Amino acid sequence: MKRVYTVVSILFFSLVTFAQSGTRFMDNRPWQEVLQRAQRENKLIFVDCYTSWCGPCKQLATEIFPQEKMGEYLNKRFVNAKYDVEKGEGLAVGKQYEKEIKVFPTMLILTAQGEVIHKVSGCRPADELIAAIEEGLQGNTIYNLRKEYDRGNREWSFIQKFLHLLETASERKEYEKVAREYASRFPIDSLLNKDIWDIVGKFVIQTPFSPEFRFAVEHIDDLDSKGLVNRYQLESKLSEEMGFAVNSIFLVSNQKHSEDSLAKLQEKIDYLRTLLKKPVKGFPESLAELSIVESKIKNDTNQLYERLCVLVECGFANRDLFLSDMLKYLARNLNNEARLKRCINIAEYMKEISSKSSWVQEGFDEVITLANQKLESKK
Incomplete structure (x- = not known):
């Protein structure tokens, strides 16, 4: 019994020590408290913006932030805060920085006045996360590089750096715009160049x-x-x-x-x-x-019918929605009794080999109903 107690005590002590050595957060605290503390301690603010349903957010919280190296890096330099931006105090924070939060998790680096100077998105190993944050602290932020890009800098080394930061921040639309603009300066066969292909x-x-x-x-x-x-x-x-x-x-x-x-x-x-x-x-x-x-x-209903039959016979029938819609069109527009019966046979066959999802089955059932109604009206 004493041995069990000792093992439990060691495990408990290890967990507590692990938690204390990791990142210390102001957890969903009022935003003004975070700002006031940052101003009082003359520190930048690190904000982890997450949601309850986000898997990578949970991985950050349980595997990355508790690490000693993360704690040593973040605790010295920042007032650390974290918010579930879909509830409580996080709603206001999420709304205030909604233009910056494109994916989850997003981590913002702010001045003590709440001005964004850098951001990093996604879960990554501790060393990579520290490097990405440090890059922003050294002035290599998308905000600084965006200004330089707007001033006309198109040097390859600069473009590479800018695209890297845009990707790090999950600014996908801007990444595509910058990459396309850069590649458009060269002939189309430049796509066979590794540097160009890699970015576009x-x-x-x-x-x-x-x-x-x-x-x-x-x-x-x-x-x-x-x-x-x-x-x-x-x-x-x-x-x-x-x-x-x-x-x-x-x-x-x-x-x-x-x-x-x-x-x-x-x-x-x-x-x-x-x-x-x-x-x-x-x-x-x-x-x-x-x-x-x-x-x-x-x-051309007859031509459509003939081509559709060939499609099915050749085994090219692999899109349920397309086939059911085409069969519905035929059931409404064909008048030939033999062809209407053939549509019913195809629909029944497709029901057997297609997805069993209700909407797929219902689509082929509608074909059968429409074709049978047309046949009944001919009697």
């Missing part, structure tokens, strides 16, 4: 109608041979974005169009078709779907 590659493959996207599709072999991409991952991403593009055409096809809008839509279809003929994994499926959408836009 993840963005240029998200816009199928851009010349950069087309370049990536047409130069997969070059990007792969230079070691700039993982070919499998790049093809998957290109295919995913092309699928979204085809789906956007499909959604637009449900609207009424003037001759001018139809002509513009056809231009987009022709452009996508050209790209989708490239040997990229997943493109044949999107090309088949695009051909069906084109038939719908032309109100």
Whole structure:
């Protein structure tokens, strides 16, 4: 019994010591108290902005901030505060700094008057977090570098530093804007340069109608041979974005169009078709779907039916929503009894092999109901 008591005492003492050696926070205290203490102690303020549902926030709180090295670094330099910005005292803090808090967790470095001078986002190991905070204390903040960028600095070393800080602060939109602006100064084949690809590659493959996207599709072999991409991952991403593009055409096809809008839509279809003929994994499926959408836009119901049957027979039927909507269109517009029955058979088949989610099943059930109603009306 005495031995058990001793072990428990040692564990308790270790936990208490660990907690005391880590970061000491003013936990959800009134904001004015934090400001007053910082002014009294002539310190900067470190604020951990978190939410109760944020996993990385909990990891920071339980694994990073309690570490002795974090305590030694933060406690000496800052008045440390933390707020759940979705309740209590944190609501006002969250509202006051809402332009800075884009993701959780976000850590703000403030003057004793509450002016933001630096921020770091996301959970990271203690050494990396300390380095990111220290970088701001040395004057390398997005606020200072933004001013320098606006004054026209476009040196590569500066751009790299600015982009690094924007990424650290989770300023994704500004990162993309700066990266794109920098890359646009060079010919499009500069995408084969590692430095350029590293800063803009993840963005240029998200816009199928851009010349950069087309370049990536047409130069997969070059990007792969230079070691700039993982070919499998790049093809998957290109295919995913092309699928979204085809789906956007499909959604637009449900609207009424003037001759001018139809002509513009056809231009987009022709452009996508050209790209989708490239040997990229997943493109044949999107090309088949695009051909069906084109038939719908032309109100050619029989051609749509024939193409849809081929799509299913060839095993290209992998988007439940697309298929159920096309089958509904056919059920409403076909008059041929044999073809209506074929639509019912396809819907029943798709119910068996598709997701069992209620909205997916309900979509195919609606096809069956519509087609049966049409058949009943013919008797």
